[in-house]
Amino acid sequence: MKQNDLLQRRLLFVVGKGGVGKTTVASALALEAARRGAKTLLVEVDGVGRAAQVFGVSVRPPGEVAPLTPSLFLMNVEGSAALAEYLMMTVPVKRVLQGVLNSRIYQYFVAAAPGLKELMTIGKIWFEANRTDTAGGGVWDIVVVDAPATGHSLQYLAMPQATFDTFTSGLVHREASRVVELLQDPERTGVVLVTAAEEMPVNETIETYRRLRSDLHLPSALLVVNRFHQTALRSADVEALERRLESEASVASREFVDEVLRRAREELGWVQINERYLQRLREAVPLRTVVLPFLFSEEFGLDEVKRLSAQLAAEVAETKARPAKGGKA
Amino acid sequence: MSNALERVVETHQVIVSAGSGGVGKTTTAAAIGLYGARKGRRTVVLTIDPARRLADALGVGELRGGEESAVKGDFAGSLTVMMLDQKSAWDALVQRHAPTPEIRDRVLDNRFYQHLSQTFAGSQEYMAIEQLSELYAGGRFDLIVIDTPPTRHALDFLEAPRRVADFLDRQIIKWFVKPYVAAGWATVEVMNRTVRFLMRRLEDATGVSVLVEVSDFFTAMSGLFDGFQERVQRVYELLQAAETAFVLVASPEEQVLAEAEYFCRKMSELRMPLRAVVFNRAHFEFEAIGDSPAQRDVAMSTLVPDAESRQRLVDNFELYEVLARGDAVRMESFRRQLPRRVAVAEVPNFDTDLHDVSGLERMHPFLFGK
Numbered sequence: 001m002k003q004n005d006l007l008q009r010r011l012l013f014v015v016g017k018g019g020v021g022k023t024t025v026a027s028a029l030a031l032e033a034a035r036r037g038a039k040t041l042l043v044e045v046d047g048v049g050r051a052a053q054v055f056g057v058s059v060r061p062p063g064e065v066a067p068l069t070p071s072l073f074l075m076n077v078e079g080s081a082a083l084a085e086y087l088m089m090t091v092p093v094k095r096v097l098q099g100v101l102n103s104r105i106y107q108y109f110v111a112a113a114p115g116l117k118e119l120m121t122i123g124k125i126w127f128e129a130n131r132t133d134t135a136g137g138g139v140w141d142i143v144v145v146d147a148p149a150t151g152h153s154l155q156y157l158a159m160p161q162a163t164f165d166t167f168t169s170g171l172v173h174r175e176a177s178r179v180v181e182l183l184q185d186p187e188r189t190g191v192v193l194v195t196a197a198e199e200m201p202v203n204e205t206i207e208t209y210r211r212l213r214s215d216l217h218l219p220s221a222l223l224v225v226n227r228f229h230q231t232a233l234r235s236a237d238v239e240a241l242e243r244r245l246e247s248e249a250s251v252a253s254r255e256f257v258d259e260v261l262r263r264a265r266e267e268l269g270w271v272q273i274n275e276r277y278l279q280r281l282r283e284a285v286p287l288r289t290v291v292l293p294f295l296f297s298e299e300f301g302l303d304e305v306k307r308l309s310a311q312l313a314a315e316v317a318e319t320k321a322r323p324a325k326g327g328k329a
Numbered sequence: 330m331s332n333a334l335e336r337v338v339e340t341h342q343v344i345v346s347a348g349s350g351g352v353g354k355t356t357t358a359a360a361i362g363l364y365g366a367r368k369g370r371r372t373v374v375l376t377i378d379p380a381r382r383l384a385d386a387l388g389v390g391e392l393r394g395g396e397e398s399a400v401k402g403d404f405a406g407s408l409t410v411m412m413l414d415q416k417s418a419w420d421a422l423v424q425r426h427a428p429t430p431e432i433r434d435r436v437l438d439n440r441f442y443q444h445l446s447q448t449f450a451g452s453q454e455y456m457a458i459e460q461l462s463e464l465y466a467g468g469r470f471d472l473i474v475i476d477t478p479p480t481r482h483a484l485d486f487l488e489a490p491r492r493v494a495d496f497l498d499r500q501i502i503k504w505f506v507k508p509y510v511a512a513g514w515a516t517v518e519v520m521n522r523t524v525r526f527l528m529r530r531l532e533d534a535t536g537v538s539v540l541v542e543v544s545d546f547f548t549a550m551s552g553l554f555d556g557f558q559e560r561v562q563r564v565y566e567l568l569q570a571a572e573t574a575f576v577l578v579a580s581p582e583e584q585v586l587a588e589a590e591y592f593c594r595k596m597s598e599l600r601m602p603l604r605a606v607v608f609n610r611a612h613f614e615f616e617a618i619g620d621s622p623a624q625r626d627v628a629m630s631t632l633v634p635d636a637e638s639r640q641r642l643v644d645n646f647e648l649y650e651v652l653a654r655g656d657a658v659r660m661e662s663f664r665r666q667l668p669r670r671v672a673v674a675e676v677p678n679f680d681t682d683l684h685d686v687s688g689l690e691r692m693h694p695f696l697f698g699k
Contacts, residue, residue, distance in 0.1 A: 018349065018350025019349075019350055019351025019580075048588065053583075149350060198682060199380050199381070199382060199684065200380050203380075203381060232641050232644065232645075233641050233642070233645050236638070237638045237641055237642055238642075240633065240635070241632060241633055244632045245632070248632070251628065251632065252624060252628040252631070253624055253625045255618050256615070256620065256625045256629075259615050259646065260642050260643065260645075260646045261642075262680075263649040264645050265680045266649070266678060266680040267648075267649070268680070269679070269680030273681065296651050296652055297651065297652075297655065298652075298654050298658075299583065299655050300583060301583075
């Protein structure tokens with residue numbers, strides 16, 4: 001497989017367990033792509049508006065584009081809205097269609113049809129990744145998807161292949177095959193696995209990596225280990241202080257000293273946990289790995305995302321820079 | 330330190346541990362269960378996906394969905410852990426209620442059923458509640474602690490049963506078991522040609538003749554779903570009852586708390602009894618007790634003569650103080666919006682992950698007081 005620059009690909013899926021910082025990493029990647037001049041779409045799937053919150057914009061209805069910077073845009077994609085949009089595009093009689101969309105039987109159908117919402121979600125993302133403007137150029141240089149929590153993500157990513165396998169000919173087969181082709185192409189698509197170096201997320205990440213490889217045949221491109229505790233502290237610092245406290249009969253400012261010690265133990269404890277699970281990851285997931293630091297900040301906001309974005313940038317930019325935009329239009 | 334959660338556990342029979350994913354719901358549920366068992370209650374913890382090491386430590390690592398296991402230990406009462414698995418819970422429901430083996434097999438082989446039982450949004454939540462009401466009715470336990478599924482949104486747990494109930498609504502089902510529906514869209518006379526065309530196209534896009542499968546499923550299951558609305562109603566009544574307490578678990582992070590806030594609001598709209606909030610993995614500000622920064626410097630210099638080592642220790646202290654300040658602001662503003670009788674417990678971030686009984690016990694003083 002050719003190891004090209006992550007941000008040269010057209011479509012990135014950022015997947016991971018809830019709470020590990022998926023939105024942060026997706027936002028950071030999107031920011032960096034935009035900074036390099038790529039027209040970037042950040043997609044939140046079935047979102048509760050987390051990305052919007054990070055960038056401080058209001059949540060828009062599904063399918064609507066919200067500008068974040070001159071070259072970075074945000075969109076919330078949701079299955080039933082995508083299906084409605086698809087039907088609106090392909091069915092000429094709008095009046096009839098509205099009636100159908102509002103009917104209970106239609107809503108029932110959408111809820112009941114196996115994988116329909118997932119398929120339409122991926123279909124919509126595919127549509128955006130391939131969307132062209134009137135001049136025939138691509139609307140987006142890169143689409144970064146902040147995918148739902150892992151279990152859900154895999155269901156989404158499996159749908160096009162399942163559809164492709166179900167139909168052996170016809171329109172649906174052709175459409176599904178184009179989607180599968182894009183998803184499985186390591187030149188154009190990459191899956192970014194995000195995790196924290198703790199037990200639950202690491203177990204899930206190893207499982208996800210295995211499934212992406214052997215069941216879904218999707219190109220995993222990068223492993224991001226987020227919230228990694230790195231410290232200047234040494235265990236000798238703690239041990240020396242502990243020994244001293246044991247031998248002293250009375251200690252001034254005892255509460256303060258105890259708290260200094262407690263916090264040092266906490267930090268060293270998490271460094272140890274993080275290192276142990278990073279080691280496990282390195283053994284089980286042979287992917288290019290970026291480690292992002294745990295940030296000690298009062299509030300985690302856009303500034304923190306930008307800091308991580310700069311770190312990611314340095315790590316993913318080892319290969320050549322993106323060619324000038326005119327090159328591919 | 331808050332010990333108000335002690336009363337909540339003492340005075341309720343059902344404890345629901347709720348919250349968004351990755352905040353420590355499972356760990357909190359296990360810690361509450363352990364406490365109940367120590368206090369002499371016959372306790373069961375219904376869990377969904379515990380961390381492997383915690384499951385191993387409790388001796389339930391090999392447990393499959395629907396199975397239960399007694400945790401060995403020094404309990405005045407008893408502690409049972411039960412695993413929830415939505416697929417096997419649905420299968421059990423079908424096995425229990427299918428009138429004949431033929432119908433049972435027909436349902437289990439039905440593609441729509443397989444999809445419903447594995448992926449239908451809310452069926453896992455629904456099954457958790459279904460299992461809860463069964464445990465409650467069984468009377469073997471006097472404390473039931475239920476860990477809720479890892480939803481994208483904490484609220485899904487509350488809304489799912491209603492959604493499943495609407496989905497299995499008798500009126501709709503009646504419509505689906507009519508013979509002309511069972512034959513597929515082509516014969517649905519009530520719809521005009523355009524609609525039929527559209528629906529057929531949708532079926533093509535999804536790969537199954539949904540209508541036929543759905544109809545077949547409901548025809549086979551019609552007996553089971555007769556009392557469905559009433560059953561869901563009873564489950565809601567149990568959730569709203571005086572013996573039930575919801576414990577909302579949240580980490581003091583912006584996005585988690587934003588979701589938690591919405592959850593609280595929705596709880597009161599739905600008249601669900603929110604009784605406690607647990608802030609998990611929190612950092613606390615240092616409260617100076619009468620000494621000045623200069624005195625602290627002197628104390629540290631005496632204890633740690635090595636200037637570099639001292640600097641590292643103090644720097645680390647300051648970094649954690651930054652975290653603590655943020656956590657304090659967020660927890661305080663969250664607290665202010667809570668009704669006064671909601672108990673609040675703050676559990677610190679420990680220096681290790683909690684993966685065994687002694688780890689769970691470290692949470693106890695913060696949850697229940699000394």
